[in-house]
Amino acid sequence: MSTLAPHAAPDGTIQLAVVKVRHFKLPVTLAIVTVLLGVLYLIAPRSGVSTFLLGDASSALLPRGEVAVPTAPTAWITLAFLVALTLWAFWDAWGYRRTQVWLPILFAFLAMFSFLTWAGAGGLVPVTGLLFGAVSLSVPLVFGALGGVIGERAGVVNVAIEGQFLLGAFSAAILASITGNPFVGLVGAMIGGVLVAFLLGAFGIKYLVDQVIVGVVLNVLVTGLTGFLYGVLLVPNAALLNTPTRFSRWEIPLLGDIPVIGPILFNQTFIVYLMYLTVAAVAWGLYRTRWGLRVRAVGEHPQAADTVGIRVNATRFWNVSLAGAIAGIGGAYFTLVSVPAFAKEMTAGLGFIALAAVIFGRWDPIRATLAALLFGFATNLQNLLTVLKTPIPSEFMLMLPYVVTILAVAGFAGQIRAPAADGKHYIKE
Template identity: 50%
Template sequence: MTAVATAPAGAQQRTVLAPISWRWPLIYGVLALVALVFFTLLPEGGRETNYQISRGGDLWTIPNFTVPLTATNIVLSVVMLALTAYAVRATAGRHRIPTWVPIVFGIAFVLAFLTWVGAGRATVIPVTTLLSGALALSVPLVFGALSGVVCERSGIVNIAIEGQLLAGAFLGAVVASLTASAYLGLVAAPLAGAAVGAILAFFAVKYWVDQIIVGVVLNVLVIGLTSFLFSTVLTENKATWNAAQRLPTLPVPLLSEIPVIGPVLFRQTLLVYLMYAAVIVLQVFIFRSRWGLRMRSVGEHPKAADTVGIKVNRTRVVNTILGGAIAGLGGAFFTVGSGLAFGKEMSAGQGFIALAAMILGRWNPVGAVAAALLFGFSKNLGNVLSTIGSNVPSEFLLMLPYAVTIFAVAGLVGRVRAPAAENIPYIK
């Protein structure tokens, strides 16, 4: 990106180049050195790590295999150092680092870490289980991040994602229990999220209340209301009001039998398939449709949008309710999506991590999904490491997803620009 400085009259114009940011090459270099020193050179040599790829029901079986710690991590470290050198060269030449570079680098770093953790243990590292669990744990984060994208692209800051997730989980569990149908619970969950979104839109658009304050208050309100109903109605007659119902797994023929890819992507419930559809539809509609153009114009320059005939406040209200419904659908994961009864505060801060995923994804559906998958993977990685009995302290495993959230948002995002008109009420 270049900036042109205006020279005095009669003088020759000069192009002033923007300063080079070495943030990404520095991050790559530090992580590559960590992998080389702590995962490769310092550990005792001669140890091996066992990996498991195949699961029951695969079309063909891939046998478990063993890799040597030192040799494997030397190769992975060399790959990471080579990618670091490539990033340095691209940055020095003022070229954009390709998307495949962080993807390959991240895979190499995770493999080096897993090889180090599992070295010298009789247990195997279940790769497919690790990936499928990461996708499952990412479901509420993805829906929450998509909700934030829809709302904030319209100019409404949706801090109430946590409350919308919890409300969706609550109503989904209650309706599924009363009707003995997980699918009806899945239908009811977005209605609860939409109701919370409607309250947010009502105060933010009609009464111009600060959107962040309204969102925080709604989170507290939903937590208090659901906790009260859980302690009274749901607990007193659990069999009627809070019996666990689970969405059945719907494997896609043939595709679900492919090793690794099949169990992870195509052996899922209806809720996960709805997540796939929501990501694709929103990505296309936000950037390739009239509805998306109007939504983005309302979030960036509402006065200009009003000038060309777009109803700014109505657009914000509709999109905020839609965003609440999307988050409520994600809340169904905690109950009918996981086969669990409703519990107090079972969303456990996932709405705030979804907000971080939205920011890390730069208010883009695909970027938000990638960030949500990163957080889901970090959480399931802690679960898997606890299962195989790694030497990593359990306290670190518990804080891993939150540490990744802070590091990603504070260290990797850099300067990002939110929609210009968010949290600014439009007064015609």
């Protein structure tokens, strides 16, 4: 890669010189993954046949389609392709070339196929079930990541996603239990997320408190508050206040019968379909509307935005509130879809994973969504590996989603740049 840098000529004039920089972060990360897989196959070799289940009994077009491959040869052949892709990445870096985006995508796909082939020796790998579970586990992460993207694009670091999840889940459980209507619980979850975002905006924008510190404090506050209310309010009145009515699955005709992806994407609950619409709306609105232009302006150059009449702090405040409402929907998923009851600290730090998805996705809604899907897949993969009884220690199984998060942010994300005014207070002169 090359950049332009000022250079003083002998005659005293300033000229621009081309400075070439090699970036080895991606190839080194690929090399580490490849070496780890090779070591795993050497110290814990597995033989037999690995069977991939591509359909299920409910699929009319592809009932229980199975693909069987020899375990050891397939794992080692795909590992050879991974070595070739890694060398290609090193060659690009050495030649000052930017690695094309298809290479890490192909690498990730082949690495996962190779690993699942090794893990599924003598067993059955339910591809449809694995992907369905990954989508389900990714839903709150996607909403949290979208909230993070909107907030940080507007110039506010949204570390309080965890608190927005937790208060959203708590509010949804109570309102859906009292009314028996999950849609009322969903609205309550959005209000809960807005309340946390309101406090973040009030202290971080109006009173100029460090936004990261405010976010951390809000997470601790909401965790303690919901834990206290759970003990004194929900536990003694569980039948009345903590038995929320859940969203049921709605299968979309025809689309739900598409092989493999039909049951995964089109036999879901209302919140999942709302997720599809929200991702599309945020991605389109952020780059194609006046609203998106204003959001990006106050996050990149608030002084310039102010000179053209944009109220910087007001724009930031209302967009942080919108981000809180979206993150609150992710909290509703915990109690209205996943688990039909609220429990203490049930979000289990997923708000921070959503924040990592924002960084990995380079503050872009589509990329952040894909990053959230990756982390959801890693979480569900942990459960599958336990079922397949692989020789990997159970402690590592619990670490897997967080290891993937670290590798993604530290290695695959490449060189990233946050919005220029992200986390910086604006004082009108």
